Amino acid sequence: MENLSVKIISQLSDNYCYAIYEKEHSSSIVIDPAEAENIIYYLKEKKLNLEYIFITHHHSDHTSGVLDLVKEYPEVKIYSPSDLATLSTNKISHDDKIKTSINEFEIISAPGHTLDHIILCDHKNNFLFVGDVLFRLGCGRIFEGTYEQMQTSLQKILNLSDDLTVYCGHEYTKNNLKFLEQIFDKNMILEQVKKEIFKDISSNGKSIPFNLGEEKKYNPFLNQECEMGSEFKQKNKYSNLDFFKFLREKKDHF
Numbered sequence: 001m002e003n004l005s006v007k008i009i010s011q012l013s014d015n016y017c018y019a020i021y022e023k024e025h026s027s028s029i030v031i032d033p034a035e036a037e038n039i040i041y042y043l044k045e046k047k048l049n050l051e052y053i054f055i056t057h058h059h060s061d062h063t064s065g066v067l068d069l070v071k072e073y074p075e076v077k078i079y080s081p082s083d084l085a086t087l088s089t090n091k092i093s094h095d096d097k098i099k100t101s102i103n104e105f106e107i108i109s110a111p112g113h114t115l116d117h118i119i120l121c122d123h124k125n126n127f128l129f130v131g132d133v134l135f136r137l138g139c140g141r142i143f144e145g146t147y148e149q150m151q152t153s154l155q156k157i158l159n160l161s162d163d164l165t166v167y168c169g170h171e172y173t174k175n176n177l178k179f180l181e182q183i184f185d186k187n188m189i190l191e192q193v194k195k196e197i198f199k200d201i202s203s204n205g206k207s208i209p210f211n212l213g214e215e216k217k218y219n220p221f222l223n224q225e226c227e228m229g230s231e232f233k234q235k236n237k238y239s240n241l242d243f244f245k246f247l248r249e250k251k252d253h254f
């Protein structure tokens with residue numbers, strides 16, 4: 001379907017949940033709800049019916065709103081990579097193609113942050129929902145998987161189309177920027193990126209969403225061979241995986 005809109009709904013202290021809908025259609029999709037109240041308020045205001053909930057991974061800050069949404073919308077279909085307590089869910093896994101009434105998602109498994117983590121790609125509308133795998137200028141912490149798993153998951157994102165618009169699970173961009181400024185001291189690329197980020201934040205209060213093609217150019221967690229990353233990597237004789245481990249470990253203690 002054409003003309004899909006994505007509404008970014010702030011949740012908890014720095015989480016984002018997303019509502020997808022089409023102007024001429026009453027159905028909607030919600031991704032990673034943590035708090036039902038402001039989601040329901042928005043859907044009612046727009047006269048939208050909640051038909052689908054998608055979950056990227058089992059953490060409670062991405063799922064704790066589901067129960068109250070089900071009370072309000074008992075017919076809603078829930079798609080999740082793992083079971084949610086007391087709720088019947090449609091399990092989704094790698095390579096599934098899920099057709100909704102307004103779009104189609106390809107499910108891509110992306111373990112590392114959690115083992116069940118999936119990301120959702122709508123190729124036709126160029127939307128990519130990455131949960132806690134990729135952040136602007138950063139990536140998620142590794143809680144359940146290995147460094148290798150997380151790097152492979154990020155590599156999958158790196159191989160996706162430059163045209164995708166990325167929607168991630170948290171607003172962590174300013175902190176990620178500070179971290180990179182510490183690692184890549186006085187870097188011209190970062191200076192430019194900083195300007196763009198602050199422009200986004202001053203115009204709509206958020207640094208989300210962002211373009212994947214641009215992110216590939218300067219996020220060293222996503223692309224260890226980006227210009228800024230390769231210089232650092234060569235100087236320290238790191239492999240891509242060594243470099244990724246170095247960055248992730250440093251960031252864990254930042």
Ligand SMILES: [Fe+2]
Binds near residue numbers: 057059113132
């Ligand atoms: Fe998480």
